[in-house]
Amino acid sequence: MSTDTDTESRSRLVTDAGYIAGAMLLLYIVFLILGTLQGYPLEGIISSLQRVTFLVAVYGLAVLALNLHWGYAGLFNIGVAGFMAVGVYTSIMLTAPVGASPPGLGLPLPIGIIGGMLASALVGLIAGLPALRLRSDYLAIMTVAVSEIIRFTYNSNTFSQYTGGASGFGSIPPSPIRELFLQDASSIISEPTALGAAVFGFMEFPGIGQLEIGRALTINIFSTLLIVVVLAAVYLFLVRAVNSPYGRVLKSIREDEVAAQSLGKNTSRFKLKTFMLGCALMGLAGIMWFGAIGQSSVYPNAFRPEITFYIFIALIIGGAGSNTGSVLGGALFAGLLFEAPPRVATILTDALGVTNAPDTIIGALGPIASGQLTPMLGFLLDNMSQLRFIFVGVLLIYLIQRRPEGLLGHRSEIAAATDLSVRPSQSKGGETDE
Amino acid sequence: MGASATTARGRDLLARLGVAVTLGGAVLLLIDLLAQLARVDLWIIGGELAFSQLMNYLWTGLTLGLIIGLAGVGLSLTYSILNFANFAHGDYLTLGAFSGSSAAYVIAGLGTIDLASLILVDAPASDVGMSVTNTPVAVVMGLVVSIVVTIGLGLALDRVVYKPMRNFEGISLLIASIGVAFILRYLAALIFGTGRRGVTAPNEIPSIPVLGVNVNAHQVTILVVAVVAMLAIHLLLQRTKIGKAMRAMADNRDLARITGIPTERMITATWVLGSGLAGASGYMLMLSSGGTLGFNDGYLLLLLIFAAVILGGIGSVYGAIVGGLLIGITSRLALVWVPGEFGRPVAFGLMILFLLFRPSGLFGGVETA
Numbered sequence: 141m142s143t144d145t146d147t148e149s150r151s152r153l154v155t156d157a158g159y160i161a162g163a164m165l166l167l168y169i170v171f172l173i174l175g176t177l178q179g180y181p182l183e184g185i186i187s188s189l190q191r192v193t194f195l196v197a198v199y200g201l202a203v204l205a206l207n208l209h210w211g212y213a214g215l216f217n218i219g220v221a222g223f224m225a226v227g228v229y230t231s232i233m234l235t236a237p238v239g240a241s242p243p244g245l246g247l248p249l250p251i252g253i254i255g256g257m258l259a260s261a262l263v264g265l266i267a268g269l270p271a272l273r274l275r276s277d278y279l280a281i282m283t284v285a286v287s288e289i290i291r292f293t294y295n296s297n298t299f300s301q302y303t304g305g306a307s308g309f310g311s312i313p314p315s316p317i318r319e320l321f322l323q324d325a326s327s328i329i330s331e332p333t334a335l336g337a338a339v340f341g342f343m344e345f346p347g348i349g350q351l352e353i354g355r356a357l358t359i360n361i362f363s364t365l366l367i368v369v370v371l372a373a374v375y376l377f378l379v380r381a382v383n384s385p386y387g388r389v390l391k392s393i394r395e396d397e398v399a400a401q402s403l404g405k406n407t408s409r410f411k412l413k414t415f416m417l418g419c420a421l422m423g424l425a426g427i428m429w430f431g432a433i434g435q436s437s438v439y440p441n442a443f444r445p446e447i448t449f450y451i452f453i454a455l456i457i458g459g460a461g462s463n464t465g466s467v468l469g470g471a472l473f474a475g476l477l478f479e480a481p482p483r484v485a486t487i488l489t490d491a492l493g494v495t496n497a498p499d500t501i502i503g504a505l506g507p508i509a510s511g512q513l514t515p516m517l518g519f520l521l522d523n524m525s526q527l528r529f530i531f532v533g534v535l536l537i538y539l540i541q542r543r544p545e546g547l548l549g550h551r552s553e554i555a556a557a558t559d560l561s562v563r564p565s566q567s568k569g570g571e572t573d574e
Numbered sequence: 575m576g577a578s579a580t581t582a583r584g585r586d587l588l589a590r591l592g593v594a595v596t597l598g599g600a601v602l603l604l605i606d607l608l609a610q611l612a613r614v615d616l617w618i619i620g621g622e623l624a625f626s627q628l629m630n631y632l633w634t635g636l637t638l639g640l641i642i643g644l645a646g647v648g649l650s651l652t653y654s655i656l657n658f659a660n661f662a663h664g665d666y667l668t669l670g671a672f673s674g675s676s677a678a679y680v681i682a683g684l685g686t687i688d689l690a691s692l693i694l695v696d697a698p699a700s701d702v703g704m705s706v707t708n709t710p711v712a713v714v715m716g717l718v719v720s721i722v723v724t725i726g727l728g729l730a731l732d733r734v735v736y737k738p739m740r741n742f743e744g745i746s747l748l749i750a751s752i753g754v755a756f757i758l759r760y761l762a763a764l765i766f767g768t769g770r771r772g773v774t775a776p777n778e779i780p781s782i783p784v785l786g787v788n789v790n791a792h793q794v795t796i797l798v799v800a801v802v803a804m805l806a807i808h809l810l811l812q813r814t815k816i817g818k819a820m821r822a823m824a825d826n827r828d829l830a831r832i833t834g835i836p837t838e839r840m841i842t843a844t845w846v847l848g849s850g851l852a853g854a855s856g857y858m859l860m861l862s863s864g865g866t867l868g869f870n871d872g873y874l875l876l877l878l879i880f881a882a883v884i885l886g887g888i889g890s891v892y893g894a895i896v897g898g899l900l901i902g903i904t905s906r907l908a909l910v911w912v913p914g915e916f917g918r919p920v921a922f923g924l925m926i927l928f929l930l931f932r933p934s935g936l937f938g939g940v941e942t943a
Contacts, residue, residue, distance in 0.1 A: 216745055270930045277659045277744055281880050282929050285922040288877060296915045449752055456749065501765050502690040526764040533756030537735055540742075540750045 153379075156464035159548070163468050167192055167475040174480065177487045183353060190361050192475050197367045198429035199470030202451045204374055204463060205421035211460035212382055213414040214394035216276040218448050219267070220422055222287025223260045225443040227423020228430045229294060231256030232309055232438060233302070240311035242304050249316055253427055260423025261416040263290070268415040272408060284445055295440035308439040315432055317362045321355075328355055367428045371467070374421060378463050390414060394461075450478070453532060456539050459546025468547060477532060485524035494518035592931040607910060623910060626786025631906040633787045637862050639882075639902020640800035642875065645855040646882040646894035647807060648848030654824040654889030655844045656736065658747035663852060664876030665758035666724055670853030671860040671867055672766055674720025675773050678704055682712035694765070695867065699772040704865075705779045706791050713861075717799065720857035721850045727758075728849025729842065755873065763869040774865030792861040799858060803851065804895055811891060816843055824889045878905065878918070881925035887935025896936060901925070 171192055175185035202220060209215040235252035236244020247255075267286045271279055294303045304310055314325040321336030322328070332340055332355075339362070343353040353361070381387050392400040393407050400407050430438045450473065458469020489497075497518025498504045504519035520527055539546065610623035649663045672695065679692040683702045691697040706713045735750055774792065781790035811817035822830040823840045831837050859875065860867045882901045886893020901921050908920035928935065 216748075274929060274933060277748060278884075278929050278933060280745075280748065281659060281877075281884070282926055285877055285881075285926060289919045289922050292915060292919045296913065298913050298915070449756070452749070452752070500690065500694055500696070500767070502694060523764050526760040526768075529756050529760040530764070533753040533760070536753030536756070537750050540746050540753070541735075541738055544746060 159464055159468055160471070163471045163475075164193075164196070167196070167471060170475065170480060174483050174487065178483065183357060186353060187357050187360070190357065190364050192479055194360075194364045194367065195474035195479060196471040197364065197371045198425060199451065199454055199474040200371050200467040201367075201374060201425035201428055201470075202422060203454045203458065203466040203470040204371075204378055205418045205425055206451055206455050207460060207463060207466040208378060208382075208414060208418040208421065210455065211462065211466070212387065212390045212394060213411055213418075214276070215272065215411060215415055215418075216280045217283045217415070217418070218280050218445070218452065219283030219285075219287035219290075220448040220451050221443040221445055222283075222290035223263060223419045223422035224426025224429065224447075225287075225290055225294060225440065226263050227256040227260040227420075227426035228438055229256075229303065229309065230259035230423070231427045232312055232431055235313045236309075236311040237313070242300075242302055242309060242311070244311065244313075249313065252313075253424070256427050257420040257423045260426075261420040264416045264419030265412070268412050268419075272411045272415060284448070287443070287445060287448065291440050291443050294443075303440075304437070306440065308437040310437040312431055312436060312438065315359070315363045315366075317359050317366060321359060321362075328359075363432055367432060370424070370428060374424070375463060375467060382463065386410075450532075453477075453536050456536065456544075456546055459548040462546075462548040465546055465548030477528065477535075481528045481531075482524050485521040489518065489521045492517065494521065497522050592927070596927055596931070603911070610910065624786075628910070629785050629787045631909060632903060633789065633793070635903035635906030636899065637793045637796050637902070638906065639899035640796060641855045641858050641862060641898075642878050642882045642902050643895040643898025644800055644803055644851050644858075645875070645879045646886065646898045647804075647891050648851040648855075649879050650883045650886065650889055650891060650894040651820070651824070651844050652848045653883060655820065655827070656747070656841060657827075658744040658751065659880070660751045661748060661876065662731075662751045662754035662758060663848075663879060664872040664874070665755045665762070666728065666849055666852035667856030667859060667872030667875060668762050668869060669727055669758055669872075670720040670724040670856030671871060672762055672869075673723035674716040674853070674857035675860055675867055677719035678709070678712040678716025679773075681715050682709040694767070695771060695773060696767070699774060699865065700776055703775040703778060704773065705775045706795050707780055708775060708778055713795070717854060717857050720853040722853075724849045724853025724856070725846050728845040728852075732841070732845050759869060759873055766869060768869060770866055770868040772865055773860055773867050776865075779865075792865070796858045796862055799854065803854060807847070807851075807891060810847075816840075820844060820847075877925075878902075878921055881921055883935075884925050884933075885928050885935055887937040890935065890937040893935055893937035 168189055171188050172185060175188055180188065202224065206217065206220055209217045231252040232244065233242075234245050234247045234255045235249055236242070236246070238244065238246040263286075267283065271282050274282065293299065295306050296303075297305050299305070300307075318325040318328075320333065321339060322330050322332055323336075324330035340355055340358060343358045343361075382390065389400060389405050389407075389410050392403075392405070393410060397407050430442060451470075454469040454473035455466055456469070457472055458467070459465030492514065494514055494517060498506075498515050499519075501519060504516040507513075507515045607623070607628075611625060611628065645663065645667055648666075649660060652658070652660050652663070675695045676693050679695055679697065679702055680689070682704045683692045683697060687697045687701060692702070703709065704712055731754055735754055736747065739747055739750060779790045779792055781788045783789070809817075811821060819830065819835045819840055820843060822833070822835055823837065823844075827837065830840070856872055859871060863871070878901055879898075882897035883894050884897070885900055886895070886897030901924065904924055905917040905921040908917050912920060
């Protein structure tokens with residue numbers, strides 16, 4: 141242990157980076173093995189790694205935002221889906237071409253992103269202004285109701301000429317990477333720009349015969365990297381924020397709001413600010429998640445409360461109150477619990493040679509009586525998507541009963557500006573120069 | 575809270591303003607409703623609304639409200655006695671609906687249709703021909719089974735999930751209940767499949783016109799069952815020792831324990847009552863919604879049930895019933911002014927207004943009497 145606070149916080153940053161790098165390495169190995177077992181070509185494996193990275197990054201963004209609410213300020217917001225929806229819908233409405241249907245305003249992308257975040261923050265202000273004085277379970281019910289009202293509104297037929305209604309908003313502008321690499325961003329086969337030509341040429345890896353990464357995947361990879369950069373920026377911003385005086389007030393509100401008030405802090409103002417900031421970040425997460433890669437339209441039903449609960453579970457896995465834990469939890473949830481099970485099921489079905497598995501549980505239970513387990517196994521593998529949610533539920537209960545602090549939550553964080561647990565090596569007997 | 579006198583006064587003023595605005599809005603809507611009925615058209619108020627249409631909204635709202643109210647009683651009891659918002663309550667309804675339908679199908683179609691497809695509620699609804707007039711025994715036994723199965727489920731879940739967490743705070747229990755909700759919902763999906771199916775006989779439910787509304791036999795069944803159940807709850811809470819003890823628990827858990835009320839046994843009683851009512855209302859939800867059933871049904875109703883409980887005041891049994899009726903009728907009556915897809919959002923909005931201006935609800939919070 142170093143006595144210097146600065147090196148200590150730096151060493152923690154290094155350990156945290158190690159955790160995340162380790163988790164990503166684990167995920168990549170898992171998906172390399174899965175891809176190999178499924179006999180994917182190299183490009184397919186790389187594409188699946190890209191998809192995992194994308195999911196990890198967007199979950200990381202959303203979980204970080206939720207962690208600011210719940211982990212740091214103790215605000216139990218389960219309306220994440222609604223704030224993400226506001227962010228992505230607003231940004232698309234601002235940036236979609238004017239002539240498209242539904243029409244947009246045709247503004248440049250940065251304005252769209254900022255506008256989306258501001259809109260989310262604004263909805264957060266409207267919802268939070270009255271709601272933040274409520275008890276935490278009331279806040280939970282209210283936020284989930286707000287998120288459902290938002291979803292119903294985007295889903296409604298009444299406003300469908302602006303939102304696309306239930307069939308979704310179909311004119312998402314192309315990702316900035318496409319703009320950068322292609323002369324006509326709307327067409328993948330159009331003439332590449334100079335930069336695009338260089339990158340595409342490089343990604344064909346002329347030296348290695350088997351490895352040739354096509355344009356679409358190249359663009360996806362670079363778009364994913366862009367989101368990873370955004371994630372890193374948000375992460376660093378939040379780490380700074382929660383270690384600032386502002387962050388110390390937040391932690392004190394979480395631990396004991398009355399004590400924070402008695403020290404003269406306007407806690408409701410802090411809570412409102414934090415709520416808005418978190419909502420803006422949720423909006424950003426929504427934009428990156430639903431408006432960026434491989435999406436041509438965004439549907440209201442992508443924003444059911446389930447997705448809020450996924451984000452929550454990821455946060456609980458990682459540990460509320462830890463930014464690194466948030467990213468880690470997002471990575472593990474997205475990779476191991478969300479993306480991997482269906483593929484494991486496919487591999488197992490092939491490996492076990494399960495053919496024509498029964499359609500119903502009764503058809504699967506019958507053969508068990510005569511000692512045959514394969515039909516049941518086949519039935520369960522066929523229904524992996526349901527089984528996955530049952531497992532998620534079991535895991536959630538287990539975690540909250542046995543390990544509510546998650547993997548990295550509630551690590552003793554230094555609240556004071558200087559680490560008081562580290563004493564100067566020798567006392568000068570009160571004769572300091574203060 | 576250490577709010578200063580001025581902010582307290584400001585808040586009070588704000589609350590009064592909110593109540594005034596809400597009441598004013600309600601009066602305006604009432605005037606508009608009357609004008610619409612009278613076919614008067616004055617600037618923004620008025621329009622055309624057939625009387626039978628209004629009665630139809632009220633009647634379907636009433637049946638929905640009774641179901642929400644019954645489910646709300648259970649939710650309200652667990653909320654006040656166990657001190658947490660049970661996000662799995664809607665899925666208790668789903669399980670009740672599926673188990674009850676399954677039993678009713680087996681009784682109605684036994685011998686004529688393949689047993690497996692009956693158990694899985696998979697047989698064609700027109701073949702089974704289930705309705706309260708065609709197969710009254712099956713429908714009633716379905717109700718009984720839905721109650722019994724859901725009680726068993728509630729007690730088992732309490733033992734496994736909630737009992738080890740008695741001393742945890744409400745939010746932890748709430749999160750655990752989200753886990754339970756996931757398990758129940760997708761267990762139903764795993765066993766019964768994810769498709770929506772019709773359960774009751776499509777064209778064999780008799781109905782009679784009353785005041786321009788087609789009142790069908792299943793709606794009458796819901797009305798009868800709900801009123802009987804509510805009377806039973808009333809008698810249980812007011813006339814029996816267990817009811818008195820439950821009210822005491824809801825009011826003040828520690829005080830109840832000091833006076834020698836066996837809290838753990840009361841918690842069991844709460845789950846029995848709450849889960850049983852949830853099972854019954856799930857089964858009736860299936861009957862009411864044109865006899866269709868899907869694995870998401872109870873969960874989709876959950877927020878409306880929460881709305882009812884909050885409107886009535888958490889812990890108040892009568893409040894939950896009144897709240898349920900208000901929410902049910904509001905979500906239907908709102909269609910006079912807003913398009914169909916906004917019925918639910920209006921009901922949620924009503925709940926939010928209550929949360930903001932009168933969080934203790936109509937019946938003033940923890941009062942089971």
